[in-house]
Amino acid sequence: MSNTEAEHREEEEAPAGEDEDTGAQVAPIVRLEEVAVSTGEENEDAILDLKSKLYRFDKDGNQWKERGAGTVKFLKHKETGKVRLLMRQSKTLKICANHLILPSMSVQEHSGNEKSCVWHARDFADGELKDELFCIRFPSIENCKSFMETFQEIAESQSKAENADASDTAGLLQKLSVEGKEGEEKKPEKESEEKTAEREPASAEKKKETESEKKDEEPSPSS
Numbered sequence: 001m002s003n004t005e006a007e008h009r010e011e012e013e014a015p016a017g018e019d020e021d022t023g024a025q026v027a028p029i030v031r032l033e034e035v036a037v038s039t040g041e042e043n044e045d046a047i048l049d050l051k052s053k054l055y056r057f058d059k060d061g062n063q064w065k066e067r068g069a070g071t072v073k074f075l076k077h078k079e080t081g082k083v084r085l086l087m088r089q090s091k092t093l094k095i096c097a098n099h100l101i102l103p104s105m106s107v108q109e110h111s112g113n114e115k116s117c118v119w120h121a122r123d124f125a126d127g128e129l130k131d132e133l134f135c136i137r138f139p140s141i142e143n144c145k146s147f148m149e150t151f152q153e154i155a156e157s158q159s160k161a162e163n164a165d166a167s168d169t170a171g172l173l174q175k176l177s178v179e180g181k182e183g184e185e186k187k188p189e190k191e192s193e194e195k196t197a198e199r200e201p202a203s204a205e206k207k208k209e210t211e212s213e214k215k216d217e218e219p220s221p222s223s
Contacts, residue, residue: 044075057133068096103159107151
């Protein structure tokens, strides 16, 4: 074998060296800009946040169907004070449940299972109000109890707030009613004064006419 062939063979068998860093910078083909995403929860404070699995009762099939597994929250609005229940699926963040906690609502343990509870609600998860029967299951008994206790506390607090609003509204209506009656009482008095004022000039004119007629009827003095 010649020296040239030996050198060529050594070059082929030699391990490939690491790529040299040329220092060149490659600009990205597409530039992605950061976009702010609104969750709709910016004006709310989370009261409770627990991992769980949600089911809804299918009336047509007469059976429970899984709605999703994720995090359930109680969110209180900073201005109105209203509280809603919101649950999203853990991976897709799709909404599983979304409804207000109302004073008339109640939650109870599901068929002796201490890790599950059920309640009725008018839910808006699908973009329209639907009457739903929900069942939620937690990893532990403690979490289930915490959920039920918080649920009931919120319902009671909303009831007190609703009663307070009703009292304020009743007070305002009563005040408006009283002011309206006072206005009605003052109005006849004003009308009476106006009628009296209208009658006085008419009476004066009539008096003058009467006096003038009397003068015409009196015999003129003889010359």
